Amino acid sequence: MVVAVGFEGSANKVGVGIVRDGEVLSNVRDTYITPPGEGFQPSETARHHRAKVLDILRRALEEAKITPQDVDCICFTKGPGMAAPLTVMAVVARTVAQLWNKPLVGVNHCVGHIEMGRLITGAQNPTVLYVSGGNTQVIAYSRQCYRVFGETIDMAVGNCLDRFARVLKISNDPSPGYNIEQLAKEGKKFIQLPYVVKGMDVSFSGILSFIEKAARKKIAKGECTAADLCYSLQETVFAMLVEITERAMAHCGSQEVLIVGGVGCNKRLQEMMGVMAKERGAMLYATDMRFCIDNGAMIAQAGWEQFRSGGVTPLEDTWVTQRFRTDDVHVAWRE
Amino acid sequence: MDYRLRLRVPFASAQDASIALNTLVVDKEPKPDICRRTMDVQDNTLLVTFEATELRTLRVASAWFMDMLQLTCETIDAFSLPA
Secondary structure, three states, rough: EEEEEEEOOOOOEEEEEEEEEEEEEEEEEEHHHHOOOOOHHHHHHHHHHHHHHHHHHHHHHHHEEEHHHOHHHHEEEEOOOOOHHHHHHHHHHHHHHHOEEEEEEEEEEHHHHHHHHHHHHOOOOOOOEOOOOOOEEEEEEOOOOOOEEEEEOOHHHHHHHHHHHOOOOOOOOOOOOHHHHHHHHOOOOOOOOOOOOEEOOOOOOOHHHHHHHHHHHHHHHOOOOOOHHHHHHHHHHHHHHHHHHHHHHHHHOEEEEEEEEEHHHHHHHHHHHHHHHHHHEEEEEEOOOOOOOOOEEEEHHHHHHHOOOOOOEOHHHHOOOOOOOOHHOOOOOOO | OOOEEEEEOOOOHHHHHHHHHHOOOOOOOOOOOOOEEEEEEOOEHHHHHHHHEHHHHHHHHHHHHHHHHHHHHHHHHHHHOOO
């Protein structure tokens, strides 16, 4: 049996998860929530993680009912993400690895999402849509590499939604995207927005500028409501994502699609992707908030795979990095 | 480099001091041309020297370092294996 502890803190979530041979033993998480209208800044986020991480580690060990002696490897997010919060988690991971005399495994955050999605849903070889506050990519596996078929050319889709939520002063608790999703259910009127698909890539910054302006003008004039705009924004950006995902599936002849990342728990996105999958005779796989949103278990799971295929990171190479491409990882654990 | 800060941090044991050193030495100063950090361990004491071209950068670098030093110390206190 191999037991992996995973530390995640690349954005505003701090989490520690423990996985034993495909079984999630614990997955403790805390979210840094900012006031409405404000985003999270690196140094404040790092301070939050610093204050929480040791208690979260203690709870993760307790819930998993394991002792340090049972642990085989210490996994942590090497990148991509915000440098200061990443460093906080790496410092704790390095310290416990030395105290317990265990090897360290530096994990790519995006690969963590993919491996967690595969574990939870049982999808074998899916085309992956990875959508979150920091990343937007369509990914397919080929020859020990998660290849990026398409991606955003500017901001992530989650960042677009989060920043629109700030304009409307929507609450960030539990997350701005969740509150947009709820508000969108009350939307009645579709406001035409730019639709920006460029080949396999998408762009969101122009849509955000457009809708920010529309929010100020149209709501003041009574031409539409905040709910109408949330609804229109979701319909537009999700249609773009479904379009590029479908094109990737057609190209790969794929019969499975997996949605991962924080935006992946949006029910409307899952519904739209489900319609596309059904029309193609393909299967849709998605997970809920526990595993879609950043968590420690996803780092433990990807690290567990990496550890078993010999992917240990020497202590001196455990530095963190803001840029770490999904396709930079040698996926030695897959055929 | 006009400004210099020297820290001497005593630990309970030489082993704890070297764990802190090995943990903190991995993260390099982002701009070595304006702020450099060197570290060593003597017995149970961690020795740290910062050198910077400006007082402000020295303050920023050392404040962040102290935060990470405190975090590794708290981790050692909370998660050391019973001897």
